[in-house]
Amino acid sequence: MIPMIQTAPSGRYRAKHVARSEIVKMVTLRSTAITVGFTIIASLLVTGLVTNAALHHGNRYYFAFDPTQESLVGLIVGCLTGGVFGALLITGEHSSGTIRTTLAATPRRGLLLATKIGVTAGAALVFFELLSFAAFFVGQVVLSAGGAPSAGLGSPGALRAVLMTGVFMALICLMSFGLGLIFRSTAAAIAAFAGVLFVLPLVMHAISEHDVRYLPTNILTNSITATVNQGQGVVSPGVGLGLMAVYAAIALGAGAVLFAKRDA
Amino acid sequence: MITAHSLTKRYGAATAVADLTFEVLPGSVTGFLGPNGSGKSTTMRMIMGLDLPDSGSALIGGKLYSELAWPLREVGAVLDAKAFHPARTARNHLRWLALSNDIPLRRVDEVLDQVGLASVADRRAGKFSLGMSQRLGIAATLLGDPGVLIFDEPVNGLDPEGIRWLRHLLRDLATGGRTVFVSSHLISEMALTADRLVVIGRGRLIAETSVADFVARSGGAVKLVTPDPAAFSAVLSAAGATIGHRDDDARSLTVEGLTAPQIGDFGSRDGLRVHELTPITASLEDAFMELTRDEVEYRPSAGAAATASEREGRR
Numbered sequence: 001m002i003p004m005i006q007t008a009p010s011g012r013y014r015a016k017h018v019a020r021s022e023i024v025k026m027v028t029l030r031s032t033a034i035t036v037g038f039t040i041i042a043s044l045l046v047t048g049l050v051t052n053a054a055l056h057h058g059n060r061y062y063f064a065f066d067p068t069q070e071s072l073v074g075l076i077v078g079c080l081t082g083g084v085f086g087a088l089l090i091t092g093e094h095s096s097g098t099i100r101t102t103l104a105a106t107p108r109r110g111l112l113l114a115t116k117i118g119v120t121a122g123a124a125l126v127f128f129e130l131l132s133f134a135a136f137f138v139g140q141v142v143l144s145a146g147g148a149p150s151a152g153l154g155s156p157g158a159l160r161a162v163l164m165t166g167v168f169m170a171l172i173c174l175m176s177f178g179l180g181l182i183f184r185s186t187a188a189a190i191a192a193f194a195g196v197l198f199v200l201p202l203v204m205h206a207i208s209e210h211d212v213r214y215l216p217t218n219i220l221t222n223s224i225t226a227t228v229n230q231g232q233g234v235v236s237p238g239v240g241l242g243l244m245a246v247y248a249a250i251a252l253g254a255g256a257v258l259f260a261k262r263d264a
Numbered sequence: 265m266i267t268a269h270s271l272t273k274r275y276g277a278a279t280a281v282a283d284l285t286f287e288v289l290p291g292s293v294t295g296f297l298g299p300n301g302s303g304k305s306t307t308m309r310m311i312m313g314l315d316l317p318d319s320g321s322a323l324i325g326g327k328l329y330s331e332l333a334w335p336l337r338e339v340g341a342v343l344d345a346k347a348f349h350p351a352r353t354a355r356n357h358l359r360w361l362a363l364s365n366d367i368p369l370r371r372v373d374e375v376l377d378q379v380g381l382a383s384v385a386d387r388r389a390g391k392f393s394l395g396m397s398q399r400l401g402i403a404a405t406l407l408g409d410p411g412v413l414i415f416d417e418p419v420n421g422l423d424p425e426g427i428r429w430l431r432h433l434l435r436d437l438a439t440g441g442r443t444v445f446v447s448s449h450l451i452s453e454m455a456l457t458a459d460r461l462v463v464i465g466r467g468r469l470i471a472e473t474s475v476a477d478f479v480a481r482s483g484g485a486v487k488l489v490t491p492d493p494a495a496f497s498a499v500l501s502a503a504g505a506t507i508g509h510r511d512d513d514a515r516s517l518t519v520e521g522l523t524a525p526q527i528g529d530f531g532s533r534d535g536l537r538v539h540e541l542t543p544i545t546a547s548l549e550d551a552f553m554e555l556t557r558d559e560v561e562y563r564p565s566a567g568a569a570a571t572a573s574e575r576e577g578r579r
Contacts, residue, residue, distance in 0.1 A: 002440045009366055012333035021364035028356040029349065097347040100314055101404070104341055105364040107313050107330040263315040 018106050018115040026123060031092065035085040036127065039078045043131055044138050047074030051139040055146035064228060067151040068158045071139020072165050072225035076217060078131060079172050082124065083193045086176035089120055090255075091186040103264050113181075113259055117174065117252060124173040129166030136162045157227030164224045164237055168244055172197075172216065175248040181255025219244055265290055265443055266311060266412060270320035273306050273467075280306040281467040283320070288445045288462070290411070293438045295458030295475070296447035299556055303467035304447040308343055308416050324412055336365040340405025341414035345397045345421065350390020354381055354400050357389055358407060367408050375403040380429075394421025402430070412443045419453055431457050451549045465556045478551050486524045488517045489540035496536050503530060515539070 026032055054061075054070050093099040106112045136158070144150040153159045175196075180189040197217055204212050212218050213235050223240035235243070266288035273281040281303040288294045298304050309315040311322040313329035324332065324339055332338045348357045358372040376382045379399040384392070389400055398421055405413055415434075419427050434457055438444045448454050454461065454475070461478050463471040471478055485508075490496045493515055497507045500519055503526075508518035519527055524543045531538045 002436045002442075008334045008337045013335070013365055017364050017366050021360040024356065024360040024363055025349075025352075028352050028360070030351045092349060096349045097344050098349045100312075100344060101347045101361070102364075103314055104312055104339070104343075105336050105361055107332070107335055109330075261316070263309070 013106060015111060015115045015118075018112055019119055021105070022116055022119040023123075026089065026119065029088075029092065031088050032085070035081050035088070039081040039085070039127075040131060040134075042081065043074050043078040043135055045074075046077050047071055047135045047139045048142055050074050051142040051148075052146070054143065055148050057148075062149055065149050066226055066228045067140060067143050067149055068136065068155065068161045068227045069221075069225045070143065071136045071151075072132065072161060073221050074135055074139070075128075075132065075165060075169060075225075076220060078128070078169055079197055079217065079220065080194070082128065082169055082173045083176035083197065084190055086120060086124065086173035087180035087189040087193060088186060090116070090177055090180035091184060091189050094184040095186055100264050109260050113256055117177065120177055121170060121174055124170040125166065128169035128173070129163065132162050132166040132169070151227070155227070160237065161225050161227050164241055165220070168220055168224050168241060171241075171244045171248045175216075175244075175251045178248065178251025178253075178255040181259050182251065214243060216244055216247060265326075266322070266324055266414075266445055267326075268307065268311070268320070268322045271307060271310055271317050271322055272319045273303075273310060273315060274318050279467055281310070281317075284464065284467065284469055285320075286462045286469060286472045288443055289460070290443040291438060291441050292459035293434050293444045293446060293457055294460045294462060295454035296445060296462050296464070297451065297454055297552065298447075298449070298464040298470075300449055302464050302556075304449075304464065305343065305416055306467075307464070308341070308414055308445075308447060311414065312339075312341055312343065314343070334365050334408065336361060336367065336404075336408035336410065338408075338410050339412045339414065340408065340410040341416075342398070342401035342405055342418060343414070343416045345394060345401050345418075348389050348397075348400065351388055353386050354389050354392075354403075355385040357400065358404060361404055362407055365408055371407050371409075375406045378406060379403040395423055395426050398422055398430075399426070402433070411441070413437055413445065415444075415446045417447055417449070419448065419450060427453070451552050455549075463552065463555060470555050485544045486519045486522065486527055487540065487542040487544055488519050488527055488538065489513075489515050490517070490531070490536060490538055491515060492536045493517055495534070496531065499530050499534055499536065500527065518544075 050073055051070050054065070093102060102112065103109070140150045140152070151158045153162070176189065176193045179192045183189040183192060201212055201215050201217055204215060210233070213222065213233060219235065219240035222234045223237050226234070268284055268286050271281055271284040272279070284303070284307060296304050296307070306315060310317045311324065311329065321328070329335065329339070354376065355372060358375065359369065362369055362372055373382070373385070376385050379402050381396065381399050381403060384396065389397070392400060398418055402418065405415075418430055422430060434444050434446060438459070446457065458475055460474050461471065462469070463478070488496065497517060500522060501507055503522060505519050505521040508520070510516045510518070524541050528538060528541055530536070
């Protein structure tokens, strides 16, 4: 006989319990280490290559040169890996069946999803802010060592660009998480994500060139990371970040509605 | 205690569970028996709040699963042996589960030890055999020492030693006052493990009873061999029994409606000779076949190879 010893704490499970378990889940997956490691290496490598390519040009080249932008566009590759990371956090649960174990442990779906999104957002924000600063400094070191114009955090718009880049990348990650909620399958979610990010701009370019500026990758390269040159054909950084927040909210909202009512 | 009340679930035009009402009581092992595709897994998923019923309700201790204060301290369930991420180690799988319900982390090593997985605790669970996966699932159910345990086909993949171990575990849990609900299509396993049965076919309740009653209900007959079959038949028929005759042996009768002692007493009273008197107890399997004869959804056509369609389980 196994006697019953029922000693449950008072109250009920809350967001902090779900958050602790979600954090352990996140850090105990190999895919987390792989996507994080790859994102760091690829982003900084591209930053190095982009800034290196900006060296040793004639004076005309540096007429409207934006050292901040040069150092941050490398994060575009982080968009892809960050998106994969975001999608995997939820599709990995669905494809492995872990979602049923998760729902058995913490069945209030609203609380579960809100906490999961919170943990994902927090982790992505911290990570991408750090990466964004790292890319900025790596880029500036390459530029100044090569004798090209460089910027500091005190340069006009530079700190704003670096901080917003981190936020933007976290939103990319959340949008991808939302697509993962909608599609549940890793392949479908990543296909949809890559489609929105990298294929839609090409299609849009052919249909209505004017509206390409409203798409995530263009917002990142032309609005968020730029500190000079913000011409007519580009949305402002604030509007760009707002739009990205709306895109992420749409994906998360649709995913949340489906998650709440779908059989697990 | 688990209570299902008028539970109904449809998938498109197909009705998986229809107006199912039953109770699973504490202190005993209740077997959930039914052919493949009869709705056992769907019912368990609805109890767990994973699938939402189209109508009716399933309650645990009077509450919906989603209303439980500390779900893992109240219910432990294995609905799917592989419901963990393959890249995570067994210990890490149990760690996040423990944290989600504020269960002390020392329980992780305790339950790993209890199910015999201590030596492979830091191996990736994706590398586990089906039997080891079942043990990991069982470890997760024990983590919060819950009063209600739900297992969907837990013996699948277990070796004979594992099956024996599980059988004892289920009995021990029930004797401790817990509610233990175990589904199976293996009738012989249920005969050894369960005290009570909930039997369904095509999503409908067929029987809710004790194992003993279930077997008795399908009727016990007595085989009688006598050199005086005609006279004996007349006496027993007069006493209200139904007599069956065998074509190949006129001396052998099958008597229903009277017990072996009663038949022997009649023989002694009337001077009729008895050469053999054998009670034929129906097995649980016979009883099950008898009751679900019309309820089996997937049946091989005559002469065709018996390839059982498996609609239960993961979709």
